[in-house]
Amino acid sequence: MLKNRLKELRARHDFTQIELAKRVGVTRQTIGFIEKGEFSPSVTLALKLARALDCDINELFWLEGDEGNEK
Amino acid sequence: MKNDMRMKYPVWQMGFIVLLMLIVYFLSKTREMNVQDNNGYMPTTIGLLAVIIIVMIAFRARVARHNRLNPDRKISMFTIRPPEYMEDDEWFTHATRLATQKVYTFYVWAIPFFTVIVISLPFSKTGIIIGVLMMGLVQYYIFYHEMKKSILEDE
Numbered sequence: 130m131l132k133n134r135l136k137e138l139r140a141r142h143d144f145t146q147i148e149l150a151k152r153v154g155v156t157r158q159t160i161g162f163i164e165k166g167e168f169s170p171s172v173t174l175a176l177k178l179a180r181a182l183d184c185d186i187n188e189l190f191w192l193e194g195d196e197g198n199e200k
Numbered sequence: 201m202k203n204d205m206r207m208k209y210p211v212w213q214m215g216f217i218v219l220l221m222l223i224v225y226f227l228s229k230t231r232e233m234n235v236q237d238n239n240g241y242m243p244t245t246i247g248l249l250a251v252i253i254i255v256m257i258a259f260r261a262r263v264a265r266h267n268r269l270n271p272d273r274k275i276s277m278f279t280i281r282p283p284e285y286m287e288d289d290e291w292f293t294h295a296t297r298l299a300t301q302k303v304y305t306f307y308v309w310a311i312p313f314f315t316v317i318v319i320s321l322p323f324s325k326t327g328i329i330i331g332v333l334m335m336g337l338v339q340y341y342i343f344y345h346e347m348k349k350s351i352l353e354d355e
Contacts, residue, residue: 155289155291156289156291158292159292168294171290
């Protein structure tokens with residue numbers, strides 16, 4: 130199971146879901162479902178999100194049970 | 201997204217199937233009526249054709265409106281690929297695949313089950329046609345329900 134802190138990092142950059150979606154070339158719904166944990170993005174999309182949020186991909190996504198990232 | 205014709209396309213198809221079921225039923229009945237009453241066939245047929253034409257005009261207008269409002273997501277009534285497929289991005293593609301899987305699962309069971317019923321019971325030709333159309337109706341309902349759950353739930 131893939132976990133993420135997309136919502137937290139998006140808020141840190143003061144992006145709305147629509148703004149972030151436009152930056153990475155997807156729809157708002159995709160961002161919403163990723164944030165809810167109901168959809169795992171492709172590697173390409175994950176990298177685009179990390180770039181848009183100016184963070185490392187491992188800071189944005191991690192596997193459930195990976196305690197280091199959940200802190 | 202609520203005004204996206206691609207979401208509503210299966211609903212329109214369900215409407216057309218219901219209309220087709222009525223046509224099949226009334227045509228079979230008027231053929232029976234025709235034996236006793238020569239005037240039974242024409243008014244019913246003309247009435248049904250008029251309804252079809254009106255609905256087709258409304259449908260065509262709705263498609264044209266969608267294409268005008270969504271020039272980057274135009275749909276055509278005359279393509280092999282179903283217009284209700286929504287593949288705007290990863291999530292939409294995923295949602296479409298989930299819905300299509302559900303429809304496939306339905307047909308895996310529905311076709312053999314329907315075949316057994318037709319073989320076992322005295323079905324008329326009309327009954328068989330209506331049965332096939334019923335499967336089409338359920339198919340579109342499943343697809344619409346799944347897509348609605350996947351996409352509109354987030355709005």
